[in-house]
Amino acid sequence: MQKAIAAARTRINSNPPDILLASLPKSGTTWLKALAFATLNRATHSPSDAQHPLRHHNPHDCVGFLEMMVTQDDDEALLRSPRPRPLLVQTHVPYSLLPDAITAEGSRCRLVYVCRDPKDMLVSFWNFYLKEAATLAAAGCGGGWVGESAAAGLTKFEDVFELFCEGRYPGGPYWRNALEFWHESQRRPNEVLFLRYEDMLGDPVGNLKKLAAFMGCAFSEEEEEAGVVEQIVELCSLASLKSMDVNKNGSTVLAFRNVAYFRKGQVGDWKNYMTLDMAARLDKIVEEATRGSGLTFAGLVSHN
Known part of the structure; x- marks a missing residue:
């Protein structure tokens, strides 16, 4: 992962992306990829089309990873070749480690960041880890604890909870990663959009319209009247994606099994894994780290 980040910082200069989706793992990445892809490509692929790419490919194969783009043998040619616009x-890379061509003033790249209640995010990643531990370790995506878990026998959720509270997670400490993108969204609201997973679940149509407008492809009145927004929301819903044959079989280009990306997607599942004391402790860590920033998170537990 560190090698990929270093390569990205120095190589993605001649052909930076137009839109970069950013997140920490298990904070709504798969859903955001599906929504953004379907929205950008709706003129070519109607959401009702039986041959829509999302019906035959996992969202992670429809929208590539920045980190993967700079670790292939032909990465130089890939980055410089003409590609559809x-x-x-x-990416899962922190804002402070992104290539200058993406973050520099005047860059054409727009960034969309999605955050999630860290308690639910950790629970989701824990379940993903239980299914894909070997692949995560081989990819170096453990955030300082996946490989350690295998070596030291950290097989209990309580053990990884402690590591998470120390800031050890793929992409860096949760609070630092989210804060970096939050600050940029406040400083450059026309170039950085900050979304919350819980808000997207509560109002998927409204948030999809916001996403489309930000990406420069707002829905027309005719599209809204025809129900295109709702069709995309339905196509990209967890229930829809989870039911597709492609997501029940096979693996992504990252070698993770497609089925591992789809579990519950619910708000508050942390209650099945954490005590109230654990939840309050983690919330307090996040609150103290983000105090004064204006950044707030859903699902905070009172620890007074």
Whole structure:
């Protein structure tokens, strides 16, 4: 992962993406990829089309990873070759480590960040880890604890909870990663959009319209009247994606099994894994780290 980040910082200069989706793992990445891809490509692929790419490919194969783009043998040719516009990619890299061509003033790249209640995010990643531990370790995507878990026998959720509270997670400490993108969204609201997973679940249509407008492809009145927004929301819903044969079988280009990306997608599942004391402790860590920033998160537990 560190090698990929270093390569990205120095190589993605001549052909930066037009839209970069950013997140920490298990904070709504797969859903955001599906929504953004379907929205950008709706003129070519109607959401009702039986041959829509999302019906035959996992969202992670429809929208590539920035980190993967710079670790292939032919990465130089890939980055410099003409590609369809707008170019949409995704990353787990912290804002401070992104290539200058993406973050520099005047860059054409727009960034969309999605955050999630860290308690639910950790629970989701824990379940993903239980299914894909070997692949995560081989990819170096453990955030300082996946490989350690296998070596030290950290097989209990309580153990990884402690590591998470120390800031050890793929993409860096949760609070630092989210804060970096939050600050940029406040400083450059026309170039950085900050979304919350819980808000998207509560109002998927409204948030999809916001996403489309930000990406420069707002829905027309005719499209809204025809129900295109709702069709995309339905196509990209967890229930829809989870039911597709492609997501029940096979693996993504990252070698993770497609089925591992789809579990519950619910708000508050942390209650099945954490005590109230654990939840309050983690919330307090996040609150103290983000105090004064204006950044708030859903699902905070009172620890007074």
